Structures are given as C-alpha cells and as structure tokens.
Amino acid sequence: MFIKSKSKKRIVMSFLNLSAHQDINTISTNDIIENANISRGTFYNHFKNKIDIVNFIETSISHSLDEQFVNVDKNYDNFFYILSEKVFPIVYDDREYIKVLYEFYEPQLFSFLSSHYSKFLVPYFENYDEKEYGIPKYYVLTFFFRVILDAIMSWISQPIPLSVEEFKKVFYRLINTSMTEICGIVIRR
Structure with a gap:
C-alpha cells in the first residue's frame, strides 16, 4: 500500500x-x-479517528486488489492465476495492514471480501449439481471462498510467513486435496 x-x-x-x-x-x-x-x-x-484509519487501510488495499481483478477474463479462466501471481504478492506486502483489519473486525471484513470478490468463484460452480451432492450451492460457494480466505489469513498471520512462492505451492495443494486426505482420517456419515 x-x-x-x-x-x-x-x-x-x-x-x-x-x-x-x-x-x-x-x-x-x-x-x-x-x-x-x-x-x-x-x-x-x-x-477523524482510528476507525477512519481502519477504513483508509481497507479502501487502499481494496483498490490495489481491484486493479488486479480487473484483469480476470470474461470466462474467469485466469482467476486463480490472477490470485496467485498478482494478488498474493500484494497481500504479502500489505500483510501488516491486513492483519489489523482481520483482527479488528473479522466478521465485517469477511462480509466485505465475500460480497466484493466471491463473484469470481461463481463461474467455477456453474455445473454444480445440488441433487448429486446434497449441499446447497450457496453454502458450497461460501465454504469454498472461506477456505481460500482462511488459507490466506493463516499464511499472513504467521510471525514469519512463507514467501509468496512457497505459499503458492501450499495453497494449491490445500485447495486440491480433501480435508480427509490431509488429516488421514475417514469421516463417516
């Protein structure tokens, strides 16, 4: 920023x-x-006050991120490329600011980020069949977006976060692997 x-x-x-x-x-x-x-x-x-400082930080970071998301193509084929190659470096550079936003008002920040950026995930769920999985589409979208956001927040919240290049590998591994595989357990219904 x-x-x-x-x-x-x-x-x-x-x-x-x-x-x-x-x-x-x-x-x-x-x-x-x-x-x-x-x-x-x-x-x-x-x-005006410290809340005004927080709002300034949020607006400044959002502006930087928005500049990158403008480059997402109409088919959304490059969303994860933009996220990992363009957005992760901004998040890493602005991590101290983002940590303050996250710690200060996490529910509002999540709501803001979700309403602002989750639209980029919608096309990935175009063929999602609620009947096949038995999970409402809105819930799956919210869950997936939250997983992405929590992975990023866990990364930058570390005292010494991984480099952007190291985190990209971890991030892709996390979102491409089921939780049961990662934990090595079988969850029964």
Whole structure:
C-alpha cells in the first residue's frame, strides 16, 4: 500500500505499531498522535479517528486488489492465476495492514471480501449439481471462498510467513486435496 503523504503514513504506521502491542479498542487518538510524534491538527487533517484509519487501510488495499481483478477474463479462466501471481504478492506486502483489519473486525471484513470478490468463484460452480451432492450451492460457494480466505489469513498471520512462492505451492495443494486426505482420517456419515 502506497501512501503519498509522509504525515499520513506516519499516522498509519503509528497505528499499526500500537496495534501490534495492544488491543485496537484500547488505542486512543492521543496514543497515535504521541507515537507518531505529530500535532493534533496534523492528525485531524488526515483522519477523524482510528476507525477512519481502519477504513483508509481497507479502501487502499481494496483498490490495489481491484486493479488486479480487473484483469480476470470474461470466462474467469485466469482467476486463480490472477490470485496467485498478482494478488498474493500484494497481500504479502500489505500483510501488516491486513492483519489489523482481520483482527479488528473479522466478521465485517469477511462480509466485505465475500460480497466484493466471491463473484469470481461463481463461474467455477456453474455445473454444480445440488441433487448429486446434497449441499446447497450457496453454502458450497461460501465454504469454498472461506477456505481460500482462511488459507490466506493463516499464511499472513504467521510471525514469519512463507514467501509468496512457497505459499503458492501450499495453497494449491490445500485447495486440491480433501480435508480427509490431509488429516488421514475417514469421516463417516
């Protein structure tokens, strides 16, 4: 995430530094101002409050991701290519920002990401037969999207995450292997 203004970047970085050591709900505007070593006026020139900082981070990251998803072809044949080759590097570079969003308001973040990006998965389930599997299509789509999102969040939440190249291998292995195969168990109905 690129931030042009030096003072705005200091505020965001101060917020991130503080959130690494304490619960976001306990961080005050004064804490951010003191940590960034800026004046109160400088803070309010850029943000109304810490929620405004979180919204700025979300919007900035979404904009970066949207620029990549624009390149998904009309048949959605290259969705996973765009995801692994273009989006994963952005997610990796912005992992500290994304971790804050995820930890601060995970249900809302999932809802936002789902409504914004799950449309790219819909074509993969065009031939899905609910009668054959006995699982409603909306549930399968939600589950699959959640698996992708949780795999990404588990990756970037590690103290030292795998490189993008290493994670791509893990990611493809995860989504192409059933959970029973991975766990080595048989689940009975």
